[in-house]
Amino acid sequence: MPTVNLTVNGKAVSANVEARTLLVNLLREQLGLTGTHVGCDTSQCGACVVHVDGKSVKACTLLAVQANGSKVTTIEGLASGDKLHPMQEAFREHHGLQCGFCTPGMVMSAVCLAQNHPNLTEKDVREGLEGNLCRCTGYHNIVQAVLAGAQAMRR
Amino acid sequence: MSAPFDPNRNLANVSLRHVGKPLVRTDAPGKATGRTPYAGDYVMPGMLHAKVLRSPMPSARLVRLDVSKARALEGVALVLTARDLPDRLAPTDIPGQTGQTRLKTDQQILVRERVRYHGEPLALIAAESVDVAEKAMSLIDYDLEPWPGVFDPESAMRPGAPVVQGTDNIVARHAIGKGDIDAGFAAADMVVERTYRTQFIEHAFLEPEVGLAWVDENDVVNIRVSTQVIEHFRFIADAIGVPHNKVRIMGALVGGGFGGKEDITVEIYLALLAKHTGRPVRLEFTREDSFVGHGKRHPFILTYKTGVKRNGKITALDVRLVSDAGAYVFLSPYVLLYGAIAAPGPYLIENLKVDAVSVATNNMYTSAFRGFGSAQACVAYEQQMDEVAQAIGIDRLDLRRRNYLKTGEPTATGYRVPSAVWTERCADIAWQALGEKTPAKGAIRIGRGLAAYQQSYGRLTFLHDTSEAWVGVEVDGTVIVRSGVTDIGAGQASALAQIAIEVLGVNMENVVVYNSDSAVTPLAGTTTATRALYMTGNAARVAAEAVRGRLVARAAKAFGVPVDDVVLADNKVSALDRPDKAMSFADLVRLCATEGIQRSELAMFRAPFTDRLDPATGQGQAFADFTYGAHAIEVAVDTETGEVTVLKSVACHDVGQCINPAAVEGQIEGGAAQGQGYALSEEMIYREGRLMTPSLSEYLIPTAMDVPVVKSIILESRSGVGPFGAKGIGEPALTPVAPAIANAVADAIGRRIHDLPITPEKVVRALHGID
Ligand code: FES
Ligand code: FES
Numbered sequence: 001m002p003t004v005n006l007t008v009n010g011k012a013v014s015a016n017v018e019a020r021t022l023l024v025n026l027l028r029e030q031l032g033l034t035g036t037h038v039g040c041d042t043s044q045c046g047a048c049v050v051h052v053d054g055k056s057v058k059a060c061t062l063l064a065v066q067a068n069g070s071k072v073t074t075i076e077g078l079a080s081g082d083k084l085h086p087m088q089e090a091f092r093e094h095h096g097l098q099c100g101f102c103t104p105g106m107v108m109s110a111v112c113l114a115q116n117h118p119n120l121t122e123k124d125v126r127e128g129l130e131g132n133l134c135r136c137t138g139y140h141n142i143v144q145a146v147l148a149g150a151q152a153m154r155r
Numbered sequence: 156m157s158a159p160f161d162p163n164r165n166l167a168n169v170s171l172r173h174v175g176k177p178l179v180r181t182d183a184p185g186k187a188t189g190r191t192p193y194a195g196d197y198v199m200p201g202m203l204h205a206k207v208l209r210s211p212m213p214s215a216r217l218v219r220l221d222v223s224k225a226r227a228l229e230g231v232a233l234v235l236t237a238r239d240l241p242d243r244l245a246p247t248d249i250p251g252q253t254g255q256t257r258l259k260t261d262q263q264i265l266v267r268e269r270v271r272y273h274g275e276p277l278a279l280i281a282a283e284s285v286d287v288a289e290k291a292m293s294l295i296d297y298d299l300e301p302w303p304g305v306f307d308p309e310s311a312m313r314p315g316a317p318v319v320q321g322t323d324n325i326v327a328r329h330a331i332g333k334g335d336i337d338a339g340f341a342a343a344d345m346v347v348e349r350t351y352r353t354q355f356i357e358h359a360f361l362e363p364e365v366g367l368a369w370v371d372e373n374d375v376v377n378i379r380v381s382t383q384v385i386e387h388f389r390f391i392a393d394a395i396g397v398p399h400n401k402v403r404i405m406g407a408l409v410g411g412g413f414g415g416k417e418d419i420t421v422e423i424y425l426a427l428l429a430k431h432t433g434r435p436v437r438l439e440f441t442r443e444d445s446f447v448g449h450g451k452r453h454p455f456i457l458t459y460k461t462g463v464k465r466n467g468k469i470t471a472l473d474v475r476l477v478s479d480a481g482a483y484v485f486l487s488p489y490v491l492l493y494g495a496i497a498a499p500g501p502y503l504i505e506n507l508k509v510d511a512v513s514v515a516t517n518n519m520y521t522s523a524f525r526g527f528g529s530a531q532a533c534v535a536y537e538q539q540m541d542e543v544a545q546a547i548g549i550d551r552l553d554l555r556r557r558n559y560l561k562t563g564e565p566t567a568t569g570y571r572v573p574s575a576v577w578t579e580r581c582a583d584i585a586w587q588a589l590g591e592k593t594p595a596k597g598a599i600r601i602g603r604g605l606a607a608y609q610q611s612y613g614r615l616t617f618l619h620d621t622s623e624a625w626v627g628v629e630v631d632g633t634v635i636v637r638s639g640v641t642d643i644g645a646g647q648a649s650a651l652a653q654i655a656i657e658v659l660g661v662n663m664e665n666v667v668v669y670n671s672d673s674a675v676t677p678l679a680g681t682t683t684a685t686r687a688l689y690m691t692g693n694a695a696r697v698a699a700e701a702v703r704g705r706l707v708a709r710a711a712k713a714f715g716v717p718v719d720d721v722v723l724a725d726n727k728v729s730a731l732d733r734p735d736k737a738m739s740f741a742d743l744v745r746l747c748a749t750e751g752i753q754r755s756e757l758a759m760f761r762a763p764f765t766d767r768l769d770p771a772t773g774q775g776q777a778f779a780d781f782t783y784g785a786h787a788i789e790v791a792v793d794t795e796t797g798e799v800t801v802l803k804s805v806a807c808h809d810v811g812q813c814i815n816p817a818a819v820e821g822q823i824e825g826g827a828a829q830g831q832g833y834a835l836s837e838e839m840i841y842r843e844g845r846l847m848t849p850s851l852s853e854y855l856i857p858t859a860m861d862v863p864v865v866k867s868i869i870l871e872s873r874s875g876v877g878p879f880g881a882k883g884i885g886e887p888a889l890t891p892v893a894p895a896i897a898n899a900v901a902d903a904i905g906r907r908i909h910d911l912p913i914t915p916e917k918v919v920r921a922l923h924g925i926d
Contacts, residue, residue: 034189034193035188035189035190039363041442044851078188092179095820100408101644127859135825136821139858140862141817
């Protein structure tokens with residue numbers, strides 16, 4: 001079994017995985033980071049989005065071995081201690097979630113989006129979240145939350 | 156029967172501190188940080204992983220099933236087939252709380268001989284890992300011999316059709332007869348007859364079905380599962396042959412339901428595997444399993460024949476409904492009944508005839524989906540209103556105004572709704588809020604549509620629905636609510652918190668809700684039928700009021716004031732106009748505790764109990780109450796590509812009383828998106844019973860790019876039968892959306908597409924006059 005070494009949420013991690021183990025399975029099953037969700041098997045839903053070296057990635061599309069040497073951040077690594085990340089705070093405050101199953105992926109995609117667009121518009125948000133499905137909210141409050149979160153991140 | 160709506164009584168003297176405020180829900184922080192455990196996040200030491208082998212054919216005879224190679228594979232703990240199980244069936248009826256006669260809905264757990272639908276389970280596997288379970292699945296040998304099938308309900312009704320269920324495939328019939336239909340048509344100046352069709356729809360909740368089961372030291376089968384209904388424990392116990400108190404269901408926050416987690420999904424498989432292996436077993440459906448593993452929204456064929464006077468008054472309505480029940484009964488009879496009762500819509504139709512039939516086929520079985528038959532009816536009745544208006548040449552809204560059911564008038568079943576009926580107000584407000592019309596440009600045409608609706612909330616009253624909640628206060632002044640209600644994402648648990656703190660005068664930080672455990676939280680019934688807030692909200696309110704009564708009595712004694720002068724607010728207790736009389740809420744609770752005054756209450760709320768409707772005429776009371784409202788839509792249609800874009804979307808609903816307006820808006824916005832998918836893009840395509848669209852790349856739910864900003868206008872008549880005068884909004888939010896879009900498209904292109912979804916291809920064909 002290959003060994004992968006990576007940094008997850010700031011901690012060095014070493015794990016034995018099968019060659020075909022997906023990053024999402026490593027995170028959920030071996031590292032117990034269940035905040036990253038799995039909603040499909042065709043890389044359509046975005047419930048599994050994490051950051052790999054600062055970029056948002058669908059963790060079901062990447063083999064664990066491909067992430068060797070990378071820095072991975074999951075939803076659990078976003079807050080600093082008790083203090084929510086501004087994007088998490090915005091989702092909480094702006095009712096950007098209902099069942100919450102899409103939320104971790106949405107938040108992770110949104111953080112990346114905000115980092116890449118200094119002046120995020122509503123259109124940018126809708127385009128940027130096209131790969132993140134939500135069946136509950138109709139997206140309205142998610143878009144509002146992302147805009148507010150992006151603004152808070154700039155402060 | 157409740158007293159009729161009285162605006163003076165209902166609107167008087169309302170001053171609420173927490174109810175009606177957009178408080179941050181109790182479940183929001185955990186969900187935003189990823190800390191909330193969903194059912195799929197639980198693991199146990201020594202846990203096995205399960206897989207379900209399914210039939211690739213929709214209608215067949217299982218002539219050989221050889222699992223020996225799979226059993227021999229290293230790491231396989233168990234392979235179960237029908238031959239390993241006693242000849243026991245799984246009930247698929249609504250889980251009854253008070254013993255209504257059960258319908259004949261039983262289903263085989265694993266295929267014994269006859270396969271009736273694509274995806275029907277042939278065998279269960281439990282292995283040390285998912286990989287081994289999958290490998291074992293591929294080692295199972297079987298032969299399926301094709302068996303004559305039938306794939307649409309009209310063919311299935313014909314004499315000589317292959318029989319899927321019963322003797323003639325008819326799984327339910329309902330009739331409604333009111334007034335004199337012949338006289339009604341005789342009085343009409345014009346008769347308009349049209350047929351509308353709706354499609355199979357997938358719930359597409361983001362969290363696929365999942366659960367974990369284990370047998371504990373008391374021989375109780377415990378199942379932690381993503382479900383809307385923990386009270387399936389009785390059916391599960393019956394199916395596996397143990398007493399009802401030996402199955403315990405623990406829910407978790409559910410990653411979306413919409414009716415798709417209303418029936419049993421993984422539970423029986425898990426219970427069997429855990430019992431037979433003695434080890435914990437986890438089963439998670441893949442997305443593809445989910446597409447074939449739970450009931451879908453019923454396709455309906457709806458034929459409407461409307462008699463109307465030149466002035467717009469409808470004199471007669473004859474409706475025929477045919478629904479595709481698929482291979483097993485599940486909730487089809489109830490869905491059909493909802494459709495029949497909803498058939499005339501929010502209109503006063505004095506001469507009405509409805510004939511409704513649900514028919515088994517070899518398609519996927521169909522069951523609950525947000526809107527539950529009423530949504531399908533609305534697709535037809537609101538398109539029919541536009542067709543009638545056009546035929547007699549009057550304005551679409553005027554036609555509706557001439558026919559709206561008004562407060563106090565009888566519905567289709569002759570029942571007079573106890574609450575305010577504000578349909579007209581909602582429709583006019585929504586229509587006006589569309590504002591100025593977007594100009595057409597080049598190949599782009601603009602159209603507008605409206606749909607009004609009537610949608611029940613709460614179960615059928617002949618089911619005798621009840622719900623329990625427990626409220627208690629701790630000596631430090633904190634509050635605990637316990638109730639079996641499942642939280643499927645709409646904030647069901649948080650709403651109970653908000654109700655309890657409103658009554659007890661404490662703040663949101665001071666309350667915790669424990670829910671969704673069939674053994675330790677009081678049974679609250681299902682989170683279905685837009686009943687959770689109405690039923691369990693009322694139970695929580697009654698329980699909290701009982702606790703409050705005792706606390707207030709003690710405070711009144713301490714202060715030497717009448718009980719009516721005691722005020723509970725902001726974690727404090729005080730006396731009206733007596734600033735010297737005050738103490739903390741915690742001190743009052745401690746005082747009660749030292750004197751042995753009971754600080755908790757278990758309350759049961761009962762919906763009205765009625766008899767069944769008259770079988771011949773369908774007359775009687777079916778529901779406790781209804782929600783009314785309307786949705787208005789503006790679309791742009793590209794006449795070259797056929798593409799439809801929703802430009803404006805305005806909802807106006809009378810929700811009685813918001814408990815949490817942010818949650819209400821969330822329901823409306825989510826309903827608008829689901830309704831848009833229903834109208835324009837979503838369709839489960841079956842070819843001869845085989846599902847051709849088993850993934851989210853083929854079955855297209857709306858993305859953030861597809862949906863417009865929804866304007867929600869919320870009216871509060873405070874006349875509902877829920878807590879504080881609330882009505883339900885979960886299902887109503889969706890119901891009018893698809894027909895409003897269909898009406899807007901017809902308005903834009905001048906032709907109507909009578910079957911959903913309205914795909915670009917159908918639009919182009921309609922524009923070219925191809926049928
Ligand atoms: S799990 Fe659906 S995209 Fe990764
Ligand atoms: S909140 Fe349920 S899927 Fe987005």
